[in-house]
Amino acid sequence: xxxCVMALEENYQAVIFEIEQFIKRSKSAADGMLAFIxxxxxxxxxxxxxxxxxxxxxIGADDSVNIKTLDTNKTYxxxxxxxxxxxxxxxxxxxxxEPITGKVLxxxxxxxxxxxxxxxxxxxxxxxxxxxSMKNRLKIxxxxxxxxxxxxxxADIIGSLNREQxxxxxxxxxxxxxxxxxxxxxxxxxxxxEELIRQYHKKKxxxxxxxxxxxxxxxxIDRISxxxxxxxxxVGSPNSISPAVQKYTINSLMQNHExxxxxxxLKERFQALCEYVDELEKIHSKMEEDVxxxxxxxxxxxxxxxxxxxxxAILEGELGLNHMESDAPSPENEYRMMDIDSKNxxxxxxxxxxxxxxxxxxxxxxxxxxxxxxxxxLKRRIAFRRFFSFTKKQKNALSExxxxxxxxxxxxxxxxxxxxxxxxxxxxxxALSIKIYKDKPGDPFVDSLNAEIDAFQYIYKKYKTSLSExxxxxxxxxxxxxxxxxxxxxxxxxxxxxxxxxxxxGRIGAESEIxxxxxxxxxxxxxxxxxxxxxxxxxxxxxxxxxxxxxxxEADVIGTTVISSCNKDLRSTNFDVMVMDEAxxxxxxxxxxxxxxSNKFILVGDNKQLQPIEDDLISKKLNESIFNSMLEKYPNxxxxxxxxxxxxxxxxxxxxxxxxxxxxxxxxxxSRATLNLSGRTSDPIVNPENAVILIDxxxxxxxxxxxxxxxxxxxxxxxxxxxxxRFSECGIEGKSMGVIxxxxxxxxxxxxxxxxxxxxxxxxxxxxxxxGKEKELIILSFAKSKFxxxxxxxxxxxxxxxxxxxxxxxxxxxxxxxxxxxxxxxQLLNAMYNEIGHGNILSYKVLSEPRRGLEEExxxxxxxxxxxxxxxxxxx
Numbered sequence: 119x120x121x122c123v124m125a126l127e128e129n130y131q132a133v134i135f136e137i138e139q140f141i142k143r144s145k146s147a148a149d150g151m152l153a154f155i156x157x158x159x160x161x162x163x164x165x166x167x168x169x170x171x172x173x174x175x176x177i178g179a180d181d182s183v184n185i186k187t188l189d190t191n192k193t194y195x196x197x198x199x200x201x202x203x204x205x206x207x208x209x210x211x212x213x214x215x216e217p218i219t220g221k222v223l224x225x226x227x228x229x230x231x232x233x234x235x236x237x238x239x240x241x242x243x244x245x246x247x248x249x250x251s252m253k254n255r256l257k258i259x260x261x262x263x264x265x266x267x268x269x270x271x272x273a274d275i276i277g278s279l280n281r282e283q284x285x286x287x288x289x290x291x292x293x294x295x296x297x298x299x300x301x302x303x304x305x306x307x308x309x310x311x312e313e314l315i316r317q318y319h320k321k322k323x324x325x326x327x328x329x330x331x332x333x334x335x336x337x338x339i340d341r342i343s344x345x346x347x348x349x350x351x352x353v354g355s356p357n358s359i360s361p362a363v364q365k366y367t368i369n370s371l372m373q374n375h376e377x378x379x380x381x382x383x384l385k386e387r388f389q390a391l392c393e394y395v396d397e398l399e400k401i402h403s404k405m406e407e408d409v410x411x412x413x414x415x416x417x418x419x420x421x422x423x424x425x426x427x428x429x430x431a432i433l434e435g436e437l438g439l440n441h442m443e444s445d446a447p448s449p450e451n452e453y454r455m456m457d458i459d460s461k462n463x464x465x466x467x468x469x470x471x472x473x474x475x476x477x478x479x480x481x482x483x484x485x486x487x488x489x490x491x492x493x494x495x496l497k498r499r500i501a502f503r504r505f506f507s508f509t510k511k512q513k514n515a516l517s518e519x520x521x522x523x524x525x526x527x528x529x530x531x532x533x534x535x536x537x538x539x540x541x542x543x544x545x546x547x548x549a550l551s552i553k554i555y556k557d558k559p560g561d562p563f564v565d566s567l568n569a570e571i572d573a574f575q576y577i578y579k580k581y582k583t584s585l586s587e588x589x590x591x592x593x594x595x596x597x598x599x600x601x602x603x604x605x606x607x608x609x610x611x612x613x614x615x616x617x618x619x620x621x622x623x624g625r626i627g628a629e630s631e632i633x634x635x636x637x638x639x640x641x642x643x644x645x646x647x648x649x650x651x652x653x654x655x656x657x658x659x660x661x662x663x664x665x666x667x668x669x670x671x672e673a674d675v676i677g678t679t680v681i682s683s684c685n686k687d688l689r690s691t692n693f694d695v696m697v698m699d700e701a702x703x704x705x706x707x708x709x710x711x712x713x714x715x716s717n718k719f720i721l722v723g724d725n726k727q728l729q730p731i732e733d734d735l736i737s738k739k740l741n742e743s744i745f746n747s748m749l750e751k752y753p754n755x756x757x758x759x760x761x762x763x764x765x766x767x768x769x770x771x772x773x774x775x776x777x778x779x780x781x782x783x784x785x786x787x788x789s790r791a792t793l794n795l796s797g798r799t800s801d802p803i804v805n806p807e808n809a810v811i812l813i814d815x816x817x818x819x820x821x822x823x824x825x826x827x828x829x830x831x832x833x834x835x836x837x838x839x840x841x842x843x844r845f846s847e848c849g850i851e852g853k854s855m856g857v858i859x860x861x862x863x864x865x866x867x868x869x870x871x872x873x874x875x876x877x878x879x880x881x882x883x884x885x886x887x888x889x890g891k892e893k894e895l896i897i898l899s900f901a902k903s904k905f906x907x908x909x910x911x912x913x914x915x916x917x918x919x920x921x922x923x924x925x926x927x928x929x930x931x932x933x934x935x936x937x938x939x940x941x942x943x944x945q946l947l948n949a950m951y952n953e954i955g956h957g958n959i960l961s962y963k964v965l966s967e968p969r970r971g972l973e974e975e976x977x978x979x980x981x982x983x984x985x986x987x988x989x990x991x992x993x994x
Contacts, residue, residue, distance in 0.1 A: 252714060290720045315338075328680050834935060892928075
């Protein structure tokens with residue numbers, strides 16, 4: 119065993135070491151989405167809410183992500199529950215020991231899970247925890263291993279395939295480990311893949327269909343689904359899967375599974391619990407507001423109390439100045455009666471104040487009844503819990519319930535006592551009011567003070583003229599005593615108000631404490647409900663995983679992108695055969711993921727079309743496409759499809775001459791296919807008989823805009839819009855047209871102009887985004903127009919795969935526009951220019967000439983070159 123490991127390490131040491139280094143560099147350089155988690159902003163079920171710094175369109179429900187905290191540098195696996203605007207609700211799967219808050223980075227499955235799976239695979243290889251089949255595949259990929267062909271293997275191939283297509287299917291089936299199918303544009307590689315699936319399905323093989331893009335996978339699934347004999351599962355993010363194949367996603371298929379109803383019941387419980395928690399949160403929030411109002415009212419009352427105390431201090435100072443004892447005799451009966459009346463009024467004031475104070479301490483009757491009912495329920499719960507509290511946590515909860523019950527009992531008793539005292543005071547107030555006012559209106563507080571003053575004035579006026587000096591002195595003393603009585607009455611009134619405020623503060627404090635107790639109970643209910651919700655959510659996820667596993671195990675054909683081939687739903691699934699479309703776009707190290715899960719693999723691609731995007735973190739060799747790498751090592755284990763069924767032969771001929779050495783053929787039924795116009799036209803650009811037109815803007819001053827590293831050209835974009843308008847006027851629908859440019863900035867500019875012209879249904883995109891698509895009409899706009907081209911710009915325009923893909927998206931008409939005075943500095947574009955030929959090249963002055971309508975008489979074709987203003991060799 120040890121020798122085997124050593125041999126394995128020697129064979130793959132360099133490759134494995136480089137992939138390891140790549141993983142480390144990628145982890146440190148990975149770009150996550152910046153988000154913020156507020157601890158106070160949680161979902162009802164305990165999930166976390168992430169607020170994204172920038173809204174991200176390609177992430178949604180059921181996507182797996184990693185969340186890395188910036189303060190603690192910890193990483194957690196999570197699943198997106200839902201996306202609302204710029205917020206994500208995520209469920210942390212496990213490993214949370216403390217609250218997750220603050221700034222975080224969110225990494226999607228694309229940029230984290232792949233690295234994890236690569237890392238796991240590398241470790242398995244290093245430890246020799248792989249079977250012989252995997253060792254053979256590694257040897258095929260990284261060294262060289264000849265394979266055998268089982269020529270006895272039967273394949274009853276349908277008759278609609280041409281010779282090369284049939285040959286590709288036969289040899290793929292006969293091959294022991296792998297096979298390569300070269301599929302130039304329009305050669306029917308999807309038909310070949312469809313037939314391969316049919317053949318392997320007959321042999322009861324489990325098939326993995328994968329490709330670089332979701333579009334390619336969906337196209338294949340859509341095609342094979344028309345035969346109702348496959349059990350198909352489409353794995354990946356539902357947000358990225360086309361509507362036509364959504365019914366094959368796990369989310370859709372699980373609705374027909376026997377376990378779905380149980381999961382649905384759990385979901386309904388979960389939803390009901392979420393709504394219940396939401397209501398509790400609202401109640402808790404309202405209680406928070408009430409507690410805050412209590413606090414504000416207490417502050418107001420304390421302020422009023424302090425004002426009363428200040429007024430009292432001032433009066434006490436005044437009383438001290440007039441505090442003199444008098445030896446004069448008391449006033450006569452008149453004054454005595456007024457004094458008794460004054461005292462009665464003062465007593466009435468005191469009783470009213472006392473009654474108001476008690477009234478403020480008594481809650482509303484409905485609230486009291488609610489408290490009595492709640493307390494009775496609490497008493498029953500305590501009686502029940504006494505027999506079922508065994509753990510420390512349960513006993514603590516029981517003790518807390520008893521304390522709350524005791525507080526509530528005291529509160530109810532206090533309220534009843536206050537009600538009795540209030541009833542007694544009301545009787546006294548009524549009796550005094552009748553005695554004093556006899557059903558007449560009045561203000562006891564104002565009248566009490568006025569009575570004191572009236573008594574003084576009455577005595578003073580009555581005896582003023584007849585009093586002797588002794589009597590005057592006696593009267594002055596009496597005045598002082600009266601004033602003292604007035605001051606004392608007012609001080610007594612202020613004392614009553616102060617005491618009332620103190621009592622009110624106490625009452626509010628007591629009610630606040632009761633409310634806080636209720637609030638604590640609600641908070642505990644919220645916590646318990648969220649814990650229950652988390653448990654239910656985990657059960658839902660368990661059901662989802664069980665159903666997904668069952669669906670994957672039962673499936674004949676599983677479709678997924680290369681990225682999603684390491685999806686958690688496929689973690690433990692292996693395949694008999696894997697067919698990879700667009701293999702020329704998949705880097706060698708990347709292809710390890712689906713290949714490691716398959717006993718046999720068939721790669722379908724084109725080394726003359728788009729290649730993997732360059733990654734500076736890995737060597738050029740490992741970043742080379744798996745298809746190109748394998749084709750270079752195993753040219754004899756391949757079949758090239760040579761008959762294309764997409765393009766008019768004049769369009770196909772450009773690609774054939776420039777990139778395929780003249781090996782390509784065009785099917786007879788498509789070779790002369792042209793646009794179907796709604797009438798006749800003399801417009802040389804629209805003329806359907808010319809399948810390829812090149813419009814040279816050289817000399818027109820249509821120079822590119824200065825937009826930094828990218829490129830755009832306002833004037834050329836306007837020219838593209840004019841060309842679109844010409845075809846629209848001739849009956850060509852927007853969905854049949856496509857505009858391609860090598861530059862994203864230029865695409866944005868064209869989209870903006872077309873949208874303002876109500877032509878926004880026309881697809882405008884870069885070459886990479888058009889891979890795998892086709893349109894009746896393609897307009898290719900290069901945008902570049904400068905006196906000099908920098909080396910990097912030339913390198914971009916020399917990319918054969920980009921130019922090949924761009925021109926082969928057109929089925930019936932290809933219009934190329936650009937400044938070829940600039941563009942011909944590229945050897946490739948110069949060769950394309952020459953291949954198109956002078957008979958199909960227009961000077962831009964044609965665009966500004968008056969155009970004939972559809973119904974006008976078509977011009978004589980004998981002088982076609984002269985009318986079109988074609989560029990001759992001298993002008994060039």
